Amino acid sequence: xxxxxxxxxxxxxxxxxxxxxxxxxxxxxxxxxxxxxxxxxxxxxxxxxxxxxxxxxxxxxxxxxxxxxxxxxxxxxxxxxxxxxxxxxxxxxxxxxxxxxxxxxxxxxxxxx
Amino acid sequence: xxxxxxxxxxxxxxxxxxxxxxxxxxxxxxxxxxxxxxxxxxxxxxxxxxxxxxxxxxxxxxxxxxxxxxxxxxxxxxxxxxxxxxxxxxxxxxxxxxxxxxxxxxxxxxxxxx
Numbered sequence: 001x002x003x004x005x006x007x008x009x010x011x012x013x014x015x016x017x018x019x020x021x022x023x024x025x026x027x028x029x030x031x032x033x034x035x036x037x038x039x040x041x042x043x044x045x046x047x048x049x050x051x052x053x054x055x056x057x058x059x060x061x062x063x064x065x066x067x068x069x070x071x072x073x074x075x076x077x078x079x080x081x082x083x084x085x086x087x088x089x090x091x092x093x094x095x096x097x098x099x100x101x102x103x104x105x106x107x108x109x110x111x112x113x
Numbered sequence: 114x115x116x117x118x119x120x121x122x123x124x125x126x127x128x129x130x131x132x133x134x135x136x137x138x139x140x141x142x143x144x145x146x147x148x149x150x151x152x153x154x155x156x157x158x159x160x161x162x163x164x165x166x167x168x169x170x171x172x173x174x175x176x177x178x179x180x181x182x183x184x185x186x187x188x189x190x191x192x193x194x195x196x197x198x199x200x201x202x203x204x205x206x207x208x209x210x211x212x213x214x215x216x217x218x219x220x221x222x223x224x225x226x227x
Contacts (some may be wrong), residue, residue: 004155006155031212032212032213034215036215036218041220042220043117043205043218043219043220043221044129044156044203044218045218046215046216046217049213049215051189051213088157089156091155093211093212093213094152094212095211095212096171096211096212097212098161098163098168098210098211098212099158099161099168099169099171099212100146100148100158100159100161100169100171101148101156101158101212101216102158103155103156103157104155105153105154105155106153106155
């Protein structure tokens with residue numbers, strides 16, 4: 001059972017555009033939602049995270065939008081650059097739990113110059 | 114400061130063998146988690162250790178085991194290797210346990226089973 005569904009699987013955007021990656025979760029016990037960026041040959045790196053008591057969070061060019069009633073959240077990358085080309089993963093966990101992060105399947109993002 | 118370090122970076126084994134993967138967390142981090150990342154998929158949680166005790170376990174068979182040492186480093190052991198165990202094994206450390214603790218990942222050990 002896939003508890004976190006991520007889309008699209010791949011995405012191509014022109015430089016300066018705003019790629020949007022969407023995730024939906026099933027387990028209502030999840031209360032922490034991070035996004036990770038992974039470059040080839042590297043481990044995932046934490047970009048930004050949100051808790052369900054807020055609907056939006058911005059850090060630099062990265063913004064998370066969160067819709068608790070729909071059990072969906074999304075990542076927006078403003079003024080995208082070729083260096084943002086990577087695989088992005090959404091994840092979810094329970095703050096009081098020790099079951100680790102549940103990841104989506106990832107989105108392969110390419111920013112064309 | 115050094116990040117999470119994992120060794121070896123690459124490993125080739127044959128079916129039925131045993132493997133031990135090692136992880137050194139960021140200095141000051143007391144929690145270590147292990148994940149398996151199959152090519153083209155997101156990481157899947159295997160174990161979490163905190164203060165040398167297992168705090169969480171994912172849906173993996175008993176062939177997978179781990180331990181954490183007094184210096185907070187950790188080992189992941191996999192027995193009776195199967196072809197399906199071929200994957201990138203990631204270690205992540207955090208200051209302490211808790212689902213909202215930022216997980217800092219190493220670059221992983223690429224395990225190939227022949």
